[in-house]
Amino acid sequence: MLQGASFSFNVPTIIEYGRGNLARLPDFVRQLGGKRVLVVGDPGVKAAGIVGRVTSTLEAANIAAFAFTDVESDPAVQSITDGIALARDKSCDLIVGVGGGSALDTAKAIGLMLRNAGTIRDYVGIGKVPHAGAPVIAIPTTAGTGSELTIWSVLSDTDADVKISIGSVHNLPRIGLLDPELTVSLPAKFTAATGMDALTHAIESCVNKANQPFTEALAYQAIALIHKSLRRATHHGDDIDARGDMLLASAMAGIAFNATRLGLVHAFALPLGNKFGIPHGLVNAIMLPAVMAYNASANPDAYARVAALLGHDVAGLSNSEAANHAAQAVHVLRQDIGITQTLADFGVTPACFDAVIGEAMTSGNVAVNPRYPTADDMAMLLSRGIDGTF
Incomplete structure (x- = not known):
């Protein structure tokens, strides 16, 4: 800030x-x-x-x-x-x-x-x-x-x-x-997808241009709680403590982005969800690592902290080096909770890119993203969403 x-x-x-x-x-x-x-x-x-x-x-x-x-x-x-x-x-x-x-x-x-x-x-x-x-x-x-x-x-x-x-x-x-x-009765696949929605809210809030001390504190705490409890809540749905942690994390992340807005993941989420029927939490999970990798150089201090909060070993690394590990930490988490889909699984192809990008660029979330993207940048991120890379 x-x-x-x-x-x-x-x-x-x-x-x-x-x-x-x-x-x-x-x-x-x-x-x-x-x-x-x-x-x-x-x-x-x-x-x-x-x-x-x-x-x-x-x-x-x-x-x-x-x-x-x-x-x-x-x-x-x-x-x-x-x-x-x-x-x-x-x-x-x-x-x-x-x-x-x-x-x-x-x-x-x-x-x-x-x-x-x-x-x-x-x-x-x-x-x-x-x-x-x-x-x-x-x-x-x-x-x-x-x-x-x-x-x-x-x-x-x-x-x-x-x-x-x-x-x-x-x-x-x-x-x-x-x-x-x-x-507690929420099935595992929905627990996983909604948990990734909360994580996306927290990460996009704390790294974007509108971040401020109050939202930063809430977002970082939400990330820590999600790292602690999303795997347990997904695989052991009756773990009431894990469920409570996730409910608090979701609320904290909601308060944070209420004041800051979000970023490119959510700019993509609306057109991809609307045009291809991809559930909101799932499209966030698919796009989040690619967007994080793209953004990391624009706010390395914040991304380095995200990597650490998600349990990635960044000891001895500079913030710039640690920031590049944040996307990997999210990728490991989504794999651990069973999210392996890509945009291709929902019929997204390069032929659809112009329509998706056109709508995404109208989102107010683009302006607060750490980097302002070109149309080519947006196409690159969609391509990574298709093949599951970042």
Whole structure:
């Protein structure tokens, strides 16, 4: 970070962490004045019985609860419209989002639109939402997106065939309820992919041009926790301590990138996810080592620390030398947790590059990346994503 730099840092969301925290949900709803609650989840958390646990917990406390689980893995604008209609029909005054990033992003957007005019498309970008939405309590069941603590909702606009992002302080949940017990049923492959999403958030935040002391501390701690616990959480899903570490790491990384934005991995993630259906955490895992290797020379001090935090032996190396080991450390981690796919496995070919690069370069994450890429640089990174090298 440059001497004399200025920055802002704000964490208005209340974080409530603890095993069994779901039992406290009715108290939090009452604190926020909620009487009729829309519980937003996805089919997966519904099938796992978690949506039912949430609604039952509320109803046992005499709080009316209505479930909305029509949420895709890449939530469409139509889901927001349908959720708003149900919330209004049931006179809901508070939203509880439960699930992964898709469910939480949908819940936040529904809350926004209950108290703002127009459609969600009117607020694409950052800082365009005029009024606070209905209060939202976000309950993550994955440890990856950090959506319970971020200003962003990422949605699919199927009409335009693009992903859109809505960023606003009004899009922050009022409470992030973190209960590691709700994450133990997550299958290994999703634990791995969402964990790599959290790692990408942390790394891109702490190495980019907008990094600052508060975000740096959170991001580095998140990386340390992920190194300590992602392998255990993936291969021993009932390890509640590892699950708790990952939930905290995801939240910390979310707070960090909320203030800094991210980098080229996330610039690529939106078009690759939208055009080829690659799950968000997985596309991050595929692209992260290549982007790290490309960026290392632009911020060797930060990348050297990342390498050390990920357990790579950098003793006796200069920061420039150590920085070049960071990508290898991430590659080893993703192999250890079973992520071996490349972009080629999802049908990405050089013929697609221009369309992907064109959309990626419109991302606000490009400007804060440690290096500003040319189109040729972006094509090189996609090529490495195809063949799995870095």
